[in-house]
Structures are given as structure tokens and as C-alpha cells.
Amino acid sequence: MKRHVAGKVSWVGKVDWELRKFHGSEYSTHRGSSYNSYLVEEGKTVLIDTVWQPFAKEYVDNLEAELGLGKIDCIVQNHAETDHSGALPELLRRRPDLPVYCTANGVKSLKGLWHGDWDFRVVKTGDSLDIGNGKKLVFVEAPMLHWPDSMFSYLTGDAVLFSNDAFGQHYASEALFNDLVDQDELWAECVKYYANILTPFSALVSRKIDELLGMKLPVEIIATSHGIVWRKDPLQIVRKYAAWAKDYQEDRITVLYDSMWEGTRKLAEAIAQGVAEASPSTAIVALNTAKTDKNDVITEVFRSKAILVGSPTINKGILASVAGILEVVEGLRFKGKKAASFGCSGWSGEAPKKIAEALGKSGFEIAAESLACPWEPDEAFLDRAREYGRAFAAKLR
């Protein structure tokens, strides 16, 4: 359904209330998502991005019913990933003459994904498309936000920045605008999205924000490709990104663990108690990685100044749920955070050392020797774990 955004800009995307996993099963979407597509009806009628493939027919049928496919003059594809280009094959099957504006990497990606021999028009930063009525779409390449092909499009006059993945969030809402939704939910989804998707590209995020602000373009609206449209103080999300991109951390410590026979869980809880005793103002969260959503775990790591990671030893190694999180953490390349490791063991006891090695390799500063407990912790060892937590918190003050 067509929804008015500003001037002659409308939203024509798809709200996906049912979505619970995105990127295959890599990203949990507790609150669904949306694939935002926009129509700019000036002298030329321009379609900006499309929707995910399962909704392609519904989307193109809606465009036919509400506008008439014959009215569309061209498509701007800001980013080739399937969730935004999924309706291109259906649309271009019905309108094969439509030019598709995208970056050079966009052509490569779209050809690789859809194998279509379409009328591509390659654009780069500073290029613009005259769309009549004195207005232009100005293109700004934004590589790695979120793929090498990504770009922003800026509509002059109405000052709308079509930012695609950047500044988005996986959040289904019929309200459309940022000022009409629950702010706690909105920001929880924004930080989760940044933590899990954009963390490794933080240096590029910082540079792109500086470049955008340096262009001194007025921005009335930021129209992203997922979630709500930023119309009330749209630059608030840009300011947040600027902060998140600079080795973000809060006064927060997260304890991550998995446990076989409860020993490592007891250590985790005792360490958390010690942290709380030594530093009552520090937020402390203990999460069992086998029982907590992986992306929620990563969001906690992103917000924390330090993490303590524990696992019992199994087959001379680390339990799978902890090892999986360590693999994700390595790829996200967090900076400026401290860490330590712990765990119980029966016959050998390699896990804490292996965890510390993995965290060190991932860029964490190891702030304390591992706490390794042979067999089940008794009260005396739990006191030691509390003291370990107190000492760890004290080191971070």
C-alpha cells in the first residue's frame, strides 16, 4: 500500500511481521522487519529499491494496481542484496525496458544474483539524475554499508536521504515514522542492528558520516530500507552512528558462559556478584550462551566495556555455544574492550586458556589471569570467584 512520506515521495515497500530470522538464520528478528521501497513521482517517476523475493509478485502487483507499471521511468537500486533487489526479476520481466541505476559493484552483484541482462546505468559519487520539476537525485557511494555495492541517493528540494541499510533496523511497524513508534523498542533494534551488522565497518561508518556532514546537505528525512523512516530529528540516528562507530562502550560488564553440570554457571554467578559488590554502578549481565539468542549476546558485548567468558572443558576444548560466540566476536572486530576467562573442568582443563587465546586474537585486552576450577566449585572456591569478580571490576574503574 502506498504511504505518503514527503513531497512527492511515497513508501511502497513490504512490512514483514512474520520474519523471525534474517540472513538465513544468522540474525534474529524478534519484532519482524520491513523491506522499504520508495516511489518519487516528479517529472520522472523513479522507483528506489524493491523488496525481498518472496514478496515480489505481491509488490509488483501492488505497483501495477496503485500506479501502473507503465508510469515508472527508471529504478534506482541502492544496494543489490536480495532483500532489496528480490523483486527486480519480476518487475523487469514485466517492464524489461526500465533502466537500473546502481554502482559498478551493483552491476556485478545484480548480475551475479539474478543473471539478468538489464539496462544498467552505472553511477558514482557526485553523479546525479535530473528527475524534473527542478529536482535531482544525487548519488553517494557507501561501500560496505552494507556491501561493496551500497550507495545512498539524496533527493534535492525535499532533502530526503535514501540510505538503504545504513540507519535502519529490523522492526515491523505500520506507523512508518520514528516519532510514532515505541522509542525503547526502536532504539533496542537500532543498537542490535549496528552491533551485529555494522561493527566491523565502523571506520568506514565514521568516514562516511564525516563525508556526508561535510557536504552540508540539508536532511529533512532519512528513508532507510529497513524499519521506520526518520522524520523527527533525522540526524539523531547519524549522531548515534558516529558514537557507536568510535569503539563504543558503556559502564557495563557481560559474563558469558555455558555449563554442563552447573559448576561453570555457579562461577559465572559468583563472578557477577563480585563485580556488583565492587562496582555497584556498573551494569552486570550474565548470559548462558546456549540459552540466549546469539544476536542479543552480541548486542550486550557491543555495549560492554569488558566481558568474562566461561566454559567447562570438553574434549580438551570449549563448549560449542561458547565457541560459536567467540567465532562471531572475532569476525566483528570489537575494539577497546577488556576480557578474562574462566571455567570448571574434570580431567584436563584447557577451556579457559583457549578462550583467553581466542579473545586476545579477537582484539580484546586480557585484563586478568583465567580462573580455572578443578571439578565442582565448593563454597571456598565460590568466594574466590567473587573476589575474582571484585578484582576484575576494580581494574576497570
Ligand code: FEO
Ligand atoms: Fe538489507 Fe544488506 O541488505
